[in-house]
Amino acid sequence: MVYIISWDDFVERSVQLFRSNPEKTRYVMKYRHSEGKLVLKVTDDKECLKFKTDQAQDAKKMEKLNNIFFTLMARGPEVDITEVTGKEPTAQPAKRGRGRKQ
Amino acid sequence: MVATRNTMMLALEAELVLQPSPLTLTISVPALPRFNERRQATRSSRRFLMVRLQLDPFLNELTSMFEHTTEKGSVWVTLKHSSDKSKVQRNKMTTAGKELEYKCLVRATDGKKNISTLVGTKDHQRFQASYATILKARMTSLKKREKKDKRKAADANKKQEVSKKRSTPAKP
Numbered sequence: 052m053v054y055i056i057s058w059d060d061f062v063e064r065s066v067q068l069f070r071s072n073p074e075k076t077r078y079v080m081k082y083r084h085s086e087g088k089l090v091l092k093v094t095d096d097k098e099c100l101k102f103k104t105d106q107a108q109d110a111k112k113m114e115k116l117n118n119i120f121f122t123l124m125a126r127g128p129e130v131d132i133t134e135v136t137g138k139e140p141t142a143q144p145a146k147r148g149r150g151r152k153q
Numbered sequence: 154m155v156a157t158r159n160t161m162m163l164a165l166e167a168e169l170v171l172q173p174s175p176l177t178l179t180i181s182v183p184a185l186p187r188f189n190e191r192r193q194a195t196r197s198s199r200r201f202l203m204v205r206l207q208l209d210p211f212l213n214e215l216t217s218m219f220e221h222t223t224e225k226g227s228v229w230v231t232l233k234h235s236s237d238k239s240k241v242q243r244n245k246m247t248t249a250g251k252e253l254e255y256k257c258l259v260r261a262t263d264g265k266k267n268i269s270t271l272v273g274t275k276d277h278q279r280f281q282a283s284y285a286t287i288l289k290a291r292m293t294s295l296k297k298r299e300k301k302d303k304r305k306a307a308d309a310n311k312k313q314e315v316s317k318k319r320s321t322p323a324k325p
Contacts, residue, residue, distance in 0.1 A: 124257035125277035
């Protein structure tokens with residue numbers, strides 16, 4: 052299993068992995084309260100990226116990553132996520148589907 | 154995994170039927186219940202049941218999972234981009250020219266129970282916020298940042314060393 056040390060590296064590579072294979076990629080989080088451990092995994096069943104931590108500050112960073120993934124997975128992999136923290140920009144490509152406006 | 158589940162189901166649901174003549178013994182095994190059928194949800198087979206919930210019940214169940222795993226156990230949450238249709242259905246839809254609608258499939262388990270829900274485009278902001286609240290409230294056993302004090306002490310030491318060097322410059 053590949054444990055990545057740098058958080059930013061983990062984020063960048065996992066988004067890249069999702070975009071390259073949106074059908075198969077999944078984002079897993081495991082939390083153990085008894086040990087105070089948090090492990091994140093992003094995999095498309097070919098490549099696997101993992102990140103583990105026991106730091107509270109990483110939980111805050113994970114929150115942002117959660118937002119990124121929720122947006123990507125609920126809306127679609129083409130969505131521009133550069134403004135996720137400030138919520139979505141208007142430059143969204145036409146949704147393949149009913150093209151409903153929010 | 155599937156093999157063990159099937160054999161276990163067989164073991165649970167095989168019935169011994171005694172015929173009138175004591176010499177013949179018939180074991181009747183009913184057709185294997187399909188994964189979705191809950192009528193024979195015994196304690197051990199419940200582990201393989203994936204319960205699909207609406208958003209708010211899912212969040213409530215997730216909270217209770219966190220509550221139950223404080224002493225021991227883990228909570229797993231999985232996010233996946235999914236159309237919630239089988240490959241056959243997807244192929245049919247694409248060949249018929251119909252558009253597939255994707256949502257975010259969220260699954261959670263505590264090792265014993267499995268729950269899942271689908272988050273659509275409209276609900277994802279709200280779900281995201283509630284989910285973040287739950288995590289923030291529940292992930293309390295992670296370590297606080299104590300290294301900051303050590304770092305400050307280390308920086309202070311470094312500064313002292315640098316100032317000492319400046320006060321006593323090396324002469325050739």
